[in-house]
Amino acid sequence: MAGRSRGLTWCGLVAVATVATSARAEPPSARPDDADVSARLAFIERALDAEEASTRLWRSSWLGIYGGVILVETGLAAIASTPAPRLSAAVSAGEAAIGFTFRRISPASGADAATSLRAVRGETAAERRDKLRRAEGLLRRVATEERFAHGWFPLVGGALVAAGGAGIVFAAYRGSAGAGWFSAASSLVVAEVEFHTQPTAAIRAWDAYQRDGAAARVARGWTPNVSLVPVAGGVGLRGAF
Secondary structure (H helix, E strand, O other), X not given: OHHHHHHHHHHHHHHHHHHHHHHHHOOOOOOOOHHHHHHHHHHHHHHHHHHHXXXXXXXHHHHXXXXXXXXXXXXXXXXXXXXXXXXXXXXXXXXXXXXXXXXXXXXXXXXXXXHHHHOOOOOOHHHHHHHHXXXXXXXXXXXXXXXXXXXXXXXXXXXXXXXXXXXXXXXXXXXXXXXXXXXXHHHHHHHHHHHHOOOOHHHHXXXXXXXXXXXXXXXXXXXXXXXXXXXXXXXXXXXXX
């Protein structure tokens, strides 16, 4: 009797180990619920649609502002009758040119992310899963760009440009502290306004999306599956994660 009990126990352990091994070896067969995929896709599409409009407006506005300053200050430098105001206008035009160039070369995926996503097919369940993976990548990229734009680099860069321009103006006006401080203050105000008016909705949308624990599973195209299976001498538990 004792030998039979030991034999059953051994068989049970072997069965459990076999089931666990097969569960690890099997590719997961479960698919995410299509309604869940569609809901997540709709959330990202709404976020990218709103961000596309705000990013385009913000970017085009600042390109227009910097472009206008370049034209005005260049004209003032051309008609100035004395060296000091000519140099001051040239400094302002140069600072605006730096801001214009930086704005042009800075990545702005949010300006066309929604448009590119709408071009992706999503008529079948498989296509919607693929589209969701694309949508997640786009939202993550836009959020990453916005985090960088709200980091220390733009702030330090703006301060350095303002300080350099103020130094040149200070020297041009033969050590006039008032002219130097006015140049520095005006440049810093413009840089701060640009910095604090940048869109940030994609950061909040991506953070909200990540807080859902199922997001990563849906993105990979499968969900956990736990089930009972018959084994020799009883029932085993099989899980695929």
